[in-house]
Amino acid sequence: MKKWLYGIICVAFLGLITACGGGNDETKEDTNNTQEQTTDEQEQTADAGDGDALFQQSCSSCHGGDLVSGGAPDLDKIGSKYSKDEIEQIILKGQGGMPGGLLKGEDADAVASWLAEKK
Ligand code: HEC
Numbered sequence: 001m002k003k004w005l006y007g008i009i010c011v012a013f014l015g016l017i018t019a020c021g022g023g024n025d026e027t028k029e030d031t032n033n034t035q036e037q038t039t040d041e042q043e044q045t046a047d048a049g050d051g052d053a054l055f056q057q058s059c060s061s062c063h064g065g066d067l068v069s070g071g072a073p074d075l076d077k078i079g080s081k082y083s084k085d086e087i088e089q090i091i092l093k094g095q096g097g098m099p100g101g102l103l104k105g106e107d108a109d110a111v112a113s114w115l116a117e118k119k
Pocket of ligand 1: 099
């Protein structure tokens with residue numbers, strides 16, 4: 001009698017799985033290269049591959065392009081100290097001598113997930 005209900009649950013469940021299925025692959029070097037070719041648009045459209053580029057723009061002046069050579073604390077192992085969300089909060093709100101709001105929204109999100117991988 002309640003077959004229709006199972007039907008709906010099944011469809012909803014399958015929808016969830018496929019929606020979450022497209023995870024990030026680890027081919028960041030490749031995606032970076034293709035993204036650098038779209039230079040005529042100045043607008044920043046952030047996705048995971050932009051983390052490196054955005055960091056170079058907004059953060060490397062203090063933290064160093066290689067994450068360790070700047071005057072600010074080293075970030076090369078920051079992923080084992082903070083979660084992605086905590087890093088995002090530091091970017092948005094600042095911390096100590098670091099100003100907040102250097103990056104916002106998707107850009108902050110992209111750099112936070114990129115840094116959270118540094119362990
Ligand atoms: C004006 C220089 C400056 C810039 C630009 C800057 N930072 Fe910082 N950052 C600092 C300083 C100084 C600290 C140490 C703050 C403290 O705890 O006193 C810091 C701390 C941090 C920390 C915490 C480190 C730790 O071990 O607690 C993270 C994460 C971080 N910065 C990420 C970023 C990111 C991502 C960007 C780019 C959006 C950025 N920073 C840009 C100066 C800067």
